[in-house]
Amino acid sequence: MIYEYLDIFISGLTIGSVYALMAVGLTLIYGVSRAFNFAYGSFYSLGGYIAWIFMVAIGLRGGYAMVFALAVPLLMVFGYLTEKAIIAPLRRRSDWEVKVMMITLGLALFMDNGFQVLFGPRMKSLPPIMEGVIVLGEVYITKQDMMIFVLSISGILAFRWILNNTRTGMAVRAVAQNPNGAKIVGIPKDKIFAATFGISTVMVGIGGILLAQKYFVSPMGGWDILVKSWVITAFGGMGSIRGSLYAAFLLGMLEAFVGYWFGMSWVLFALFAVLLATLAIRPQGLMGKWG
Amino acid sequence: MKKFCLITLAIAILFSFAGPVAAADTIKVGVPLAMTGPYTDTGDNYWKGIKMAIDEINASGGLLGKQLETVRFDTQEFAPERVMQGADYLVGNRKVDSVHAGWAGWGQDVRAYGKYTAPFFADDGSQAAVDVFRENPEEYSNIFQLTDTDINQATSMFNVLMALPHEYPNKKVVIINADDSWGMGVGDTLEENFRNEGWDVALREVVPYGTREWRSVMTRIRRIQPAIIHVEIVSAQEVITFFRQFMQRPTNSILSYGYSIVPREVVQTMGKEADGLIGQVPTAMPTPIAPTPEAQAWVERFVELWKHQPQAGSWAAYSGVKAWATAVEAVGDEKDHKAVTDYISTHGYKGETGWWKWDEDNVMRGGGDVPFGHYQVQDGELVTIFTDPPVKPYMDFKFITPRWFK
Amino acid sequence: MMNMNWKSMSAFMAVIFGVMAIMPLFVGGSDHLMHILIMCLIWAIVASCWDLIMGFAGIFSFGQVAFFVIGAYASAIFSIQFGINPVAAMFLAGMVAAACGILVGLPCLRLKGAYIALVTFAVHMILEPFLKSGMGRAIGTGGSQGIMTIPPMELFGIVFSADNKIAVFYAALLLAVVCSIIIMLVIRSFWGTAFLAIKDSKDFAASLGVSAFRHKLVVFALTSFLTGLAGAFYGHYVGMLSTRMLGIDLFVMLMIMLVIGGIGKFPGAILGAIITVTANEMLAPLGPYRPLILGAMVVVLVLLLPDGIIGLVRRFIPGKNPADSRSPSG
Structure with a gap:
C-alpha cells in the first residue's frame, strides 16, 4: 500500500513540475503587465511544433540540447514581437484588459488553425528525451519523467536567477511592484512589458517541448494547458510566482490522488471545487497581492 | 429611410452570396464532415474514401453521363444547429442528390437529413441513431448507416x-x-x-x-x-x-x-x-491480405493515391458512394430519390468483398461478406x-x- | 458616459429589427438562409446580454455560453420529463439560468477582473462533464448522447418547429425585440448610470450609496435569465441538444460579435451578431481557413476598430451622433 502511495506521489510530482513551469510564465505576464494571455496554450503548441520541425522534419543533429538552444531565442523573439505588435497598441485604451483577452483569443484561434493548415490535423510525435526506467524496489521512475522534472525545475531556477541577477530581471521586478515608480527612475516600461511577454513565451514554449516528447503535439492541444495554468495561477494568486509554484505542486498532487481514489473523471470537478473554495476564503488566491 | 433601404440592400447582397449558384450539367454530392476542430482527423479519413470514389466515377465518364460535383460542408463539432444547418445548406439550398458523411451527429443527423429525400450515408455506429430512425422509419427511409451499432x-x-x-x-x-x-x-x-x-x-x-x-x-x-x-x-x-x-x-x-x-x-x-x-x-477491409483480388486491388489503389494504408471509415465511405452510384445507374434518374433509396434498401450493393445489405433499420449489419x-x-x-x-x-x-x- | 442617447438607440434598433423583419420576403423560401437569420437573432440576444455584463457592468464574465446551454437543457428537461408546455418551460428555464447566475455570482462578483473570468469560464468548463456524468443523466440530460427529441413550442395553433422557419423567425424577432428593450431600459435607467459610476470610480459610487455588489448581482441574474431564455428557445427550435455546443467555437464566435459590435456600445452587439453569423456562414466553404480568417479578423478589428462597427458608422455618418465615441480613461 505504501508503495502505491509513493507511486501516486511521484505521479503528482511529475505533473506538478510541468504545471509549475507553465503557470510561472502565465503569472509573470499578469503580475508585470496585468495582461491575460488567452493564446498561452497556442504558444505551448508552438514550442512543440518548433521541436518537431527541428527533431523530425529537419532531423537536426545534437538532439534536444540543440533544440533548446535554438528554440529559446526563437520563442523569445516571437513573444517580444507579438507583444509589440498587438498588445502594446491596446495599452493606451481604457478598457484594454478586455481587449487584450479578446485579441489574444483571436490570436489563439489564428495560431491553432494555422498549425492545422501547416502541419495537418493529426498529432505529431517526437522521440523521447531519454529512454529507460529506474527501478528502486517496488517503485519505478522513468528517465523521461525524471528529465521533465529536472528540466522544469532548472527552467524555473534559471528564471529566478534572471529576475534576481540581471538588469532586465530587476527592471521586470520593479515594474511589477510599482509601475509608476519604475517609470520615474527611467525604466523603459514598454520594453519591459515586451521582454516579459518574451520570457513567458519561452517558459511555456519550453514546457511545450518537454511535454511534446511525452504527450505529442496537435493543433488544438493547447487549450487544456491554458485552462490548467489558469486554474493554478488563480489558485496560487495571480502575479505571485511563489504562489504559482506551491499551487502547481498542490494541484498536481490533488490530480494524482483524486484520480487514484475516485477516478479520473473527478479530477476536473475536484480542481474547480478546490479553486472555488480557496477563492471564497481568499479572493486573491493563496499568495496573490492584487486581489 | 435612406439608411433603411441602404442596410436592406447591403444585407440582401450579403445573403445573395450565400445563395445557390447555377451549375452546369452535373450531379451534386454533399459531403458534410468535420474540417475544423477536434474531429478533423476522422473527417479526413472519410473524405479520402469519398474523394477516391467520386474521382473514379468521374474518370470513367461520370454517372448517367454527368460528372459528379462535391459540395463540402464543415460540421465542426457537431453542435445540433450545425448538423441541421448542414442538411438545410446541402440538400435544401444546394440541392445535392446524395449526401455522404462519416461521423455525422449520432442521431441528430437522422433527424436533420431525414426530413429531406436525398439518400444520406453516415458512419455513426450508434444505437442512438438507430433509435431515432425507428421512431419513424417511413420519414427516415433515406438514411443509411454504413456500420453496425456500438x-x-x-x-x-x-x-x-x-x-x-x-x-x-x-x-x-x-x-x-x-x-x-x-x-x-x-x-x-x-x-x-x-x-x-x-x-x-x-x-x-x-x-x-x-x-x-x-x-x-x-x-x-x-x-x-x-x-x-x-x-x-x-x-x-x-x-x-x-x-x-x-x-x-x-x-x-x-x-x-x-x-x-x-x-x-x-x-x-x-x-x-x-x-x-x-x-x-467494423465494415473493415481485412489486412495485410485482402479477402478477394478486387479488394486487394482497392487497397493498392488507395495506397497509391494517398500514400498510406486505408483508415477505418475510408472504405465504408467509399462504398457508400459506390452503392448510391450503382442505384442511380439502375434507376436511371438521380433526381428520383425515392426510387434510388428503395433500390439501395432492396438490392444492396456488390462491393469489393461481396454484398452490402442494409437491414430493416437501414443499418449495414456486421457479418456476411462485410x-x-x-x-x-x-x-x-x-x-x-x-x-x-x-x-x-x-x-x-x-x-x-x-x-x-x- | 453614455455613448448614445435614448432616441438614436431606439432608432438604430428600429432600423436593424425593421430590416430583419422584411428579410423573409427575400429569403423566406430557403430553410438554410432562414436558419441563418434565426441564429442571427438568437445570438443577438446572447451577445447583447454579454455586452450588458461586460461593457456596462464591467464584469468579465465568460460564462455566457454556459447559461445559454443551462437554459436550453433546463427547458428541454422540463418539457420532456414533466410534460410542461414548452412556452412555460422556457420561462422556468430562464429562472433556472437566473438562479445559476446568482449562485455563480455570489462568490464570484467579489473577485476581480481575471478571477471572475476564470470562475465563470470554469462554469463553462465544468458543465460538459456534468451534463455527461451520472448526475446529469439522472436529471435527464441524456448523457453524452444528448437529447434527441424536444417538443416545439405551440401557440395559437402554430407549431414553432424547425420545419416552420418563418414562424420561428418571427417568434425569435419578437423575443429579440423584447430582450433588447429590456436591456436598453436597464442601460437607460438609474442602473445604467449607477454602473457607469461603479466602473469609473468605485469609491465615488460607494459614497453615493450605490452598492456595486447588489447591482452586479441583479444584472448578472437578469442577463442569465435572458440568455437562458434564448437557449431554451434554441432548444425547442432545433429540437435536439448535445454537449457539443460547449466547444470553443461558439465561445469565440460570441466574442467576435462583441468585438465587431463594440464593447459597451449597445445596440452594436446586435449588429455584431448579424455580421458575425453571416460572415461565418459565408466563410464555411473554406474549411480550415474559416477559423483562421476569423482569428485574424479579431486581431485586426480589435486593433483598428476600437469601438466596433458603431464607432465606424459614426465616423462616416457625422452629425447624427454628436456625442464623442471615445470612452473616458479610467
Missing part, C-alpha cells in the same frame, strides 16, 4: 476476447472508456457482457479526452492484475500514452483497444512497439486474426501471445 460492435469485441486462443489466469477485467457517446456505449455493453459471463469488472474508468497521464490508473491496474484491459478512446494521444505507461511495468493482461486501434498514428507512431495490441474495426474485422498488431502492422460474426479465424493469421507476458 452495442453490436462491443458484443463482437467481447465474443472475440472470449474466443482468443489464450488461457486467462483469472476473471478480472478493467474497462477504460472516453466520456463520449461511442465510448460509453461500448463500455456499458462490454461491462454487461463480462458480468453475464461471471467476470469481475474490477475497474471501470470513464475519462475525458485529453487524458495523457495514466499513472494513477496504472497503479490500480497493477494491484488488480486483470486478465483483460479494454481501452476505448478513439484518439491516438490518449491510447499511445496509455500503452507506453502500461509497458513501464506491464501486467499479464490482454490489451484490447477496440475501435481505438484505428487512428493511423497508433500503429504509425509506435510501429513494432505496438505489437500485441488487439482491436476491432464482417467486423479483429486485428492484432504484429511486426508493426495491423493483421486480421478473426472476423465476426460468426467468430472465425481469418486466413492463416494467428493470435500471438503479447511479448509482455511473463
Whole structure:
C-alpha cells in the first residue's frame, strides 16, 4: 500500500513540475503587465511544433540540447514581437484588459488553425528525451519523467536567477511592484512589458517541448494547458510566482490522488471545487497581492 | 429611410452570396464532415474514401453521363444547429442528390437529413441513431448507416476476447472508456457482457479526452492484475500514452483497444512497439491480405493515391458512394430519390468483398461478406486474426501471445 | 458616459429589427438562409446580454455560453420529463439560468477582473462533464448522447418547429425585440448610470450609496435569465441538444460579435451578431481557413476598430451622433 502511495506521489510530482513551469510564465505576464494571455496554450503548441520541425522534419543533429538552444531565442523573439505588435497598441485604451483577452483569443484561434493548415490535423510525435526506467524496489521512475522534472525545475531556477541577477530581471521586478515608480527612475516600461511577454513565451514554449516528447503535439492541444495554468495561477494568486509554484505542486498532487481514489473523471470537478473554495476564503488566491 | 433601404440592400447582397449558384450539367454530392476542430482527423479519413470514389466515377465518364460535383460542408463539432444547418445548406439550398458523411451527429443527423429525400450515408455506429430512425422509419427511409451499432460492435469485441486462443489466469477485467457517446456505449455493453459471463469488472474508468497521464490508473491496474484491459478512446494521444505507461511495468493482461486501434498514428507512431495490441474495426477491409483480388486491388489503389494504408471509415465511405452510384445507374434518374433509396434498401450493393445489405433499420449489419474485422498488431502492422460474426479465424493469421507476458 | 442617447438607440434598433423583419420576403423560401437569420437573432440576444455584463457592468464574465446551454437543457428537461408546455418551460428555464447566475455570482462578483473570468469560464468548463456524468443523466440530460427529441413550442395553433422557419423567425424577432428593450431600459435607467459610476470610480459610487455588489448581482441574474431564455428557445427550435455546443467555437464566435459590435456600445452587439453569423456562414466553404480568417479578423478589428462597427458608422455618418465615441480613461 505504501508503495502505491509513493507511486501516486511521484505521479503528482511529475505533473506538478510541468504545471509549475507553465503557470510561472502565465503569472509573470499578469503580475508585470496585468495582461491575460488567452493564446498561452497556442504558444505551448508552438514550442512543440518548433521541436518537431527541428527533431523530425529537419532531423537536426545534437538532439534536444540543440533544440533548446535554438528554440529559446526563437520563442523569445516571437513573444517580444507579438507583444509589440498587438498588445502594446491596446495599452493606451481604457478598457484594454478586455481587449487584450479578446485579441489574444483571436490570436489563439489564428495560431491553432494555422498549425492545422501547416502541419495537418493529426498529432505529431517526437522521440523521447531519454529512454529507460529506474527501478528502486517496488517503485519505478522513468528517465523521461525524471528529465521533465529536472528540466522544469532548472527552467524555473534559471528564471529566478534572471529576475534576481540581471538588469532586465530587476527592471521586470520593479515594474511589477510599482509601475509608476519604475517609470520615474527611467525604466523603459514598454520594453519591459515586451521582454516579459518574451520570457513567458519561452517558459511555456519550453514546457511545450518537454511535454511534446511525452504527450505529442496537435493543433488544438493547447487549450487544456491554458485552462490548467489558469486554474493554478488563480489558485496560487495571480502575479505571485511563489504562489504559482506551491499551487502547481498542490494541484498536481490533488490530480494524482483524486484520480487514484475516485477516478479520473473527478479530477476536473475536484480542481474547480478546490479553486472555488480557496477563492471564497481568499479572493486573491493563496499568495496573490492584487486581489 | 435612406439608411433603411441602404442596410436592406447591403444585407440582401450579403445573403445573395450565400445563395445557390447555377451549375452546369452535373450531379451534386454533399459531403458534410468535420474540417475544423477536434474531429478533423476522422473527417479526413472519410473524405479520402469519398474523394477516391467520386474521382473514379468521374474518370470513367461520370454517372448517367454527368460528372459528379462535391459540395463540402464543415460540421465542426457537431453542435445540433450545425448538423441541421448542414442538411438545410446541402440538400435544401444546394440541392445535392446524395449526401455522404462519416461521423455525422449520432442521431441528430437522422433527424436533420431525414426530413429531406436525398439518400444520406453516415458512419455513426450508434444505437442512438438507430433509435431515432425507428421512431419513424417511413420519414427516415433515406438514411443509411454504413456500420453496425456500438452495442453490436462491443458484443463482437467481447465474443472475440472470449474466443482468443489464450488461457486467462483469472476473471478480472478493467474497462477504460472516453466520456463520449461511442465510448460509453461500448463500455456499458462490454461491462454487461463480462458480468453475464461471471467476470469481475474490477475497474471501470470513464475519462475525458485529453487524458495523457495514466499513472494513477496504472497503479490500480497493477494491484488488480486483470486478465483483460479494454481501452476505448478513439484518439491516438490518449491510447499511445496509455500503452507506453502500461509497458513501464506491464501486467499479464490482454490489451484490447477496440475501435481505438484505428487512428493511423497508433500503429504509425509506435510501429513494432505496438505489437500485441488487439482491436476491432467494423465494415473493415481485412489486412495485410485482402479477402478477394478486387479488394486487394482497392487497397493498392488507395495506397497509391494517398500514400498510406486505408483508415477505418475510408472504405465504408467509399462504398457508400459506390452503392448510391450503382442505384442511380439502375434507376436511371438521380433526381428520383425515392426510387434510388428503395433500390439501395432492396438490392444492396456488390462491393469489393461481396454484398452490402442494409437491414430493416437501414443499418449495414456486421457479418456476411462485410464482417467486423479483429486485428492484432504484429511486426508493426495491423493483421486480421478473426472476423465476426460468426467468430472465425481469418486466413492463416494467428493470435500471438503479447511479448509482455511473463 | 453614455455613448448614445435614448432616441438614436431606439432608432438604430428600429432600423436593424425593421430590416430583419422584411428579410423573409427575400429569403423566406430557403430553410438554410432562414436558419441563418434565426441564429442571427438568437445570438443577438446572447451577445447583447454579454455586452450588458461586460461593457456596462464591467464584469468579465465568460460564462455566457454556459447559461445559454443551462437554459436550453433546463427547458428541454422540463418539457420532456414533466410534460410542461414548452412556452412555460422556457420561462422556468430562464429562472433556472437566473438562479445559476446568482449562485455563480455570489462568490464570484467579489473577485476581480481575471478571477471572475476564470470562475465563470470554469462554469463553462465544468458543465460538459456534468451534463455527461451520472448526475446529469439522472436529471435527464441524456448523457453524452444528448437529447434527441424536444417538443416545439405551440401557440395559437402554430407549431414553432424547425420545419416552420418563418414562424420561428418571427417568434425569435419578437423575443429579440423584447430582450433588447429590456436591456436598453436597464442601460437607460438609474442602473445604467449607477454602473457607469461603479466602473469609473468605485469609491465615488460607494459614497453615493450605490452598492456595486447588489447591482452586479441583479444584472448578472437578469442577463442569465435572458440568455437562458434564448437557449431554451434554441432548444425547442432545433429540437435536439448535445454537449457539443460547449466547444470553443461558439465561445469565440460570441466574442467576435462583441468585438465587431463594440464593447459597451449597445445596440452594436446586435449588429455584431448579424455580421458575425453571416460572415461565418459565408466563410464555411473554406474549411480550415474559416477559423483562421476569423482569428485574424479579431486581431485586426480589435486593433483598428476600437469601438466596433458603431464607432465606424459614426465616423462616416457625422452629425447624427454628436456625442464623442471615445470612452473616458479610467
